[in-house]
Amino acid sequence: MKNFFVILFIKGVSFFLKIFGKNGGNLPGKLAFKLNPNILKCFKIDCPVIAVTGTNGKTMTNNCIVRILEDDNKRVISNLEGNNMETGIVSTLIKKCSLTGKIKADYLVLETDESYVPIVYKDLKLDCLVVLNFFRDQLDRSGEVESLILKINEFLKTYDKNLILNSDDPNVSRLAMANPENKNIYYYSVDRYKFATDELREAGEGKFCPFCNTRLKYKYYQYAHVGKFICDKCNYGGNEIYNLLENVDLENRSFEIDGTTYTTKFNSIYSTYNFAAATTVCKLYNTDLISMKNTLENFVLNNGRLEKMVINNNDTIINIAKNPTGANVSLRLVNEDNEHKEILFVLNDNIADGKDVSWIWDINFDVLNNVDRIITSGTRAFDLAIRIKTSNYPVEKIEAYTDIYEAIEHLYEKNTKKYVITNYTATQDTRHKLMRFKEKCGDK
Template sequence: MRFLSILATKSSAAILQKMGRGGSMPGQIGLKLDPQILKKLKIHAPVILVTGTNGKTSTANMIASLFEQAGYEVISNRKGDNLREGIVTTLLSHADLSGRVKAGAIVLEVDELNIKHILPNLPVSALVVNNFFRDQLDRAREMEQLIESIENVLPGYDQTLILNGNDPNVVRLSLKAPRAHIVYFGLAKNEASVTSTREASEGKFCPRCGHRLQYAYYQYSHIGSFSCPHCHFRTPILNVELKNIDLKNHTFTLHGETFKDPYDGLYSMYNCAAVLAVADLYDISSHCVKEVFKHAPQPKGRNERFELDGRSIILNLVKNPTGANEVMKVIEEDEDKKSIVIVLNDREQDGTDVSWIYDTHFEKLMKPTTHRIVTTGTRGFDMALRLYYGGYQGVLEEKETIEQALDEVFRDPDDIYVIATYTALLPARNAIVKQVKNYG
């Protein structure tokens, strides 16, 4: 059935491409014809998987660019089809009818819940894990269940795990992978580190003995320098540790060299650390890394900036409390007058449980410089209620559509921040582009 599976997948993918469409439907067809098709592929190249709650798309794309910069022919699911069907589509589209996948390197972003389907069925050279946070409870379930689904496929894995050494939820994977080579990455203590936190944290207890972990400092959420007072579980020695971190100038050092982070925020530097860990593992030069960072594209909706009449409109995606809190910190640092639009949806891809907004520090927005906040989306009223309960004293409005919300804030002379959940991101972006064109 391998031949038919590959033929059907390649044909349907080609037809969709001619129609200007993509998606995972070809992979669904391929798996229907041969559920074991991934095991039957002939791959003679490094296969790097990237997973985690936040940052996996940016990290995977930069790792793919890293190998390209080093001269490899790379296959990657850059468009973000990170479920099993999407990954099958990517690989079979690049396979010949005998199942041979010709590539110098394969870099795949993988949804956390799909690692159990991908890792055992491909010759994976390295698994990169950024972080684990509570996210989309209705789909991903409690984080403990998600992590266990990955732990269950690790006992037989004998290649490399590249793990965030500042996240106890990630470090615990090493306990279930006795045959793997472990590489840890992370960040040194810096100006943003704190000794206590009120952020939603999931890494509170030792996975080995169950006692509460102690922290020397936090970077954000439960990410930081941790140790268990009752056993030996602690932050490991970091093979790749970014130092001299300057958040204002987006710079850090490693092995005595200075690098520039292409994006904003402390969490982005963890993505850079993961890329550098891969570069070290595959002996790719720092020059290649710097070129990747220098030319990294700004992902749409990730701190994306638009300009109109001398003011900025900045669009950001939020999908869980940890990622949202990092966005709040960036906005909080802006001392200029501003208006804010928050689009909260509860569709399947967003997560139908929106209780996470009460674990997000929207209070960071509630400053005298925030003139107006307009909420919209399928749960716009819930968002407005959250802000009301949070004590926001400025102008607070709820509008039926994104366009109406933008119309409202475009009347103000201030900079504008637009915060949107997953299914609201592209509609919000399209509305911004249209509004900028109309008002420009």
């Protein structure tokens, strides 16, 4: 009976937050845990629970899976706003459950922060875990990548349900060995694409075999340490692929799966990997293929992740980058585009970003294709400007303004294409100020 009152009370709190125009985020979940630390055990769920985790691309992959399932006429409950820690997940569940804690849906799809996977899913029965990649991220909060992988590995030792793994990330595919009894392992992979390299160009982890410590041999690198690798000694990396994306064509934004061509609105290798993960889930749960094709064609994100705007007649592409890999992927997009352009890079060091911004030294600024100017901004504008200067980019083409609006005014002095790269807390702020500037210019 007690849970009934907890759920009723929290639903009431969420309702009032909504009246006052607040989303609430993690707050209802935080309160629920205070009232009942075992709240996660109280939900009655009889649909498959699918969790998406990894360092980069969680929100995009999660939301893409949800869209495909919904377009296939399934009822889906998900934390689409990205509240992906324990309290955010509980907030979502309480908002959507009945007063008895029952979840009425065909699927529950939950973006889950890497460090919360073992905590949340010891109490919520998981049917499918999707692991995207592991990169260095927000050092201050999560600690080392290796300890994170080991925590998830420990959790997986007793897990025997579906496990979807990125075969091309050695940090991820090693998780298949956590429980040798688990026969429900599904690998996805992306075939070599046009801009793959023979040598490692960017910062990456996982260059040694996790089982025998031999240096891994790469046939090619797609980005960072993601690519086709093999351990000569123990054959680690020689996986049988369940879902392979072939003929990746970034110019035409298309790829093939099992002979069918899919087009999307995205043109980065990084989003291609997210689509590889999402389509693996849909393949596994037998989603209608034509519906999936239509969804992928129309799928967009409106939260600063590869968002496009026209401001003062200039094409502007906004992308979030909260770690070196994210930043390198953004710069890859810049370099694969032959047009002349200018970059605005906004770097904050608020608590949610991690106070340590030393990761900017792992960003590869060495090769920049037709970049006429780089403006830096945010609380660490000058650190970033110095970092870029040391990469031999012409110093007269670098400008730093701590004030974001001032930086934007300078960015649009000249008419060229713009790329805006922002880290975590800088994203909404920059986006907001871009909109304000756009309004001032009289754009619609």
